[in-house]
Amino acid sequence: MQLGFIPPEIWSGFSLAFKYTYAWLPIWLPAVFIVSAFRAWVRYNQTKFWQKEGSVLLEIKLPREITKSPLAMEVVLGAFHQGGGETTWIDRIWKGKTRSWFSLEIVSLGGNVRFFIWTQLKHRNNIEAQIYSQYPEVEIYEVEDYAKPFYYNKNVNQIWAAEFALTKPDPYPIKTYVDYGLDKDPKEEFKIDPITPMIEFLGSITEGHNICIQILIRAHKKRRLFDLFGEKEDSWTDEAKKQKDEIIEKLKVAKEEGGFPRIPSKGESDIIASLERSISKFPFDCGIRAIYIADKDKFNPANIGGVLGSVKQYSSLNLNGFKPAGWFTDFNYPWQEWFGKKEKLMPRALEEYKLRRYFYSPWRGKKYHISKPFVLNVEELATIYHFPGSIASTPTFERVPSLKSKAPSNLPI
Structure with a gap:
């Protein structure tokens, strides 16, 4: 049978494709089933492992004065950078072990700005010790998950959620606290802290609006097939070398074409130096997502622009730099919202956020759920997540009201 409105050559192509697909069915169908079953079994083992490990959410309450630069957070x-736990294929496949991951979170609940760190339970003592070693005045508490009360009901509230990606290849660094001169420890009144625009924006929203920014990290390692087998090249360092070689090659071409040898321009020299500095520090696989939730009668689209502008x-x-990517809940065309896609994506976005699930998400790589990790080094991470000093004077930014100090040595016993 041939449909009259389809040209014969196209119909012939369809018929040939169907013929070969059907002929090879006994080969490709079992292969697809085996791969799918294997992935499901590995995910089942991973889920059991994660449940056994347990997790905890820590809130960090800051003092009124923090004089240290983001270098202190870089040390923390x-x-x-915990790359162990998945050394052998038995660990990765049979036992379901994975690299430890962490979630660094900056949250505004009705304008009340708070800092959180989510971690597996086994890392709690180490994390607290590292934070206290650099910030002895802070207070750390185990708290209930602030996201637990969040829910989605299309008749009651509205959710906007998005992920972020880098604008250029991973080895290119973002502007860090070093570029803003904070590594030189200027006086507080002369500091230009890049995190303050985000803090100020989050502190400006009003009651009934909740904006949460989540930075998920794990130690970067060489890539593996399916994240399970073998070790391939380290694309991060290889890409950095490639970018440097391209700049150097341009200089060579100018000489080979009969011109004078060209020295690198100021911009080219800065790029080469930045690439070299970038790959000299601990790298992390990262995923950044933001979520905004409010009642339907209060939801303000201007806050979406505020989130995007705060980075x-x-x-x-x-x-x-950062750009929005992997959108959960926004569509460019109306037909993309047909069949209730948007209504399905909103609760799914909220679920992903609550579970702090990113690197091992079942939605990774799916349409509207890109969840593709990128690499930031520890200096870049310390820039986008650190504890600001008094330069961040947002009234709704809660701080510990008093400083801690040791008791006088001459007190009677």
Whole structure:
């Protein structure tokens, strides 16, 4: 049978494709089934492993004064570079072990700005020790998950959620605290802290609006097939070398074409230096997502622009920056919302956030759920997540009201 409105050559192509697909059915169908069953079995083992490990959410309450630069947070985050736990294929496949991952969270609940760290239970003592070693004045508490009360009901509230990606290849660094001069420890009144625009925006929203920013990290390692088998090349360092070689090659071409040897421009020299500095520090696989939830009568689309604008200060034209990608709940065309896709994606986005699930998400790589990790080094992470000093004077930014100090040595016993 041939449909009259389909040209014969196209119909012939369809028929041939169907013929070969059907002929090879006994081969490809079992293969697809085996791969799917294997992945499901591995995920089952991983889920059992995660449940056994347990997790905890820590809230960090900051003092009124923090004089240390983000370098202190860089030291803290260095302890998060935990690459063990999945050494052999038996660990990865049979036991379901995975690399430890962490979630660094900056949250505004009705304008009340708070800092959280989510971790597996076994890392709690180490994390607390590292934070206290650099910030002895802070207070750390185990708390209930602030996201637990969040829910989605299309008749009651509305959710906007998005993920972020880098604007250039991973080795290109974003603007870090070093670029803002914070490594030189300027006086508080002269500091330009790139995290303050985000804190100020989060502190400006009103009651009934909740904005949560989640930075999920794990130690970066060489890539594996299906994240399970073998070790392939380290694309991060290889890409950095490739970018450097391209710049150097341009200089060579100018000489080979009969021109004078060209020295690198200021911009090219800066890029080469930035790439070299970037790959000299601990790398982390990262995923950044943001979620905004409010009642339908209060939901303000302007807050979406505020979220996207609060990360602009980390971007530069010749290096790297952040852009929205992997959108959960926004569509460009109305037909993309047909069949209730948007209504399905909103609760799914909220579920992903609550579970702190990213690197091993079943939705990873699916349409509207890109969840593709990128690499940031520890300096970049310390730039986008650190404890600001008094330069961040947002009224709704809760701080511990008093400083801690040792008791006088001459007190009677």
